[in-house]
Amino acid sequence: MTTIPTVTLNNGVPIPQLGFGTYKIGDDETRDAVLSALEAGYRHIDTAQMYRNERGVGDAIAASGLPRGEVFVTSKLNNGHHAYDDALASFDRTLSELQLEFVDLFLIHWPLPAVGRYLEAWRALEEILRSGRARAIGVSNFQPAHLRTLLDESTVVPAVNQIEMHPWFTNADVRYFDESHGITTEAWSPLGRGAVLEDPVITGIAEDHGATPAQVVLAWHLARGVVVIPKSVTPSRIASNLRAVDVELSEDEVAAITALDRGERQGSHPDTENRTDR
Ligand SMILES: NC(=O)c1ccc[n+]([C@@H]2O[C@H](COP(=O)([O-])OP(=O)(O)OC[C@H]3O[C@@H](n4cnc5c(N)ncnc54)[C@H](OP(=O)(O)O)[C@@H]3O)[C@@H](O)[C@H]2O)c1
Structure with a gap:
């Protein structure tokens, strides 16, 4: 079976560097998709309260028969x-939906700067960490300004910042800030x-390696030390994406992919995302 590398978070907890994303997988489809992922060898599952599929994730983990300590589970506030x-x-509802006693990582999903309560939410996450019901806590979609406020006003440094990142949007300033403060970046x-999978630079490198474009993009993230959580509901893609860990890119290939950055987001900008009704 494929060996997945791990990254050690700033509190010593190891996280598998390649995990499985579940956004937009309906609760009914989630059990099968996550079970496929666990059977293929993934040991890290990313969900969120917003995705309304924590129950399906929990059902799949239970059905897999894997010991709890072998699966890294993330959810988000x-x-x-x-x-x-x-x-x-x-958070109590999250544990109950997942049918777990603890999560490995719990994140604030968006900073919502116009709402202005992420420091209050962070106090709650610090309490959850203290209680042992999350092994690590972190944030998602935090820009350097939000992180600076958090670092100035609290004691626990986020273990992770989960942000949008791919070859057309390398999010370099946030990654640099994370790195400089011991925060692991997740893409x-x-x-x-x-x-990005039809970009000719990526398809060209894929051909040279006898790999798929998705494997090349994932291998690029891995080579840069970033944690990745690709999503798929297609069993063949779920399995082949995991084998990105076997694709070794040269420094020049990594640089060529990084140079594709166009500053083009697929999702919302964290400074202006303020919806509280999702
Ligand atoms: N923190 C946040 O705010 C935030 C925001 C967005 C996402 N996320 C997390 O990040 C995860 C991944 O992001 P994402 O779901 O937005 O996008 P993604 O993983 O970049 O892409 C998923 C899409 O790519 C397709 N795909 C997957 N593998 C493929 C392959 N080998 N060849 C061709 N197409 C392939 C999937 O299709 P099929 O499923 O049809 O196979 C799906 O349409 C999410 O699921 C979620 O867990 C977090």
């Missing part, structure tokens, strides 16, 4: 729950939701 008590209550939409 939804946007409507930044108030301290709401955050704690929604969401690591395949640019499929959009």
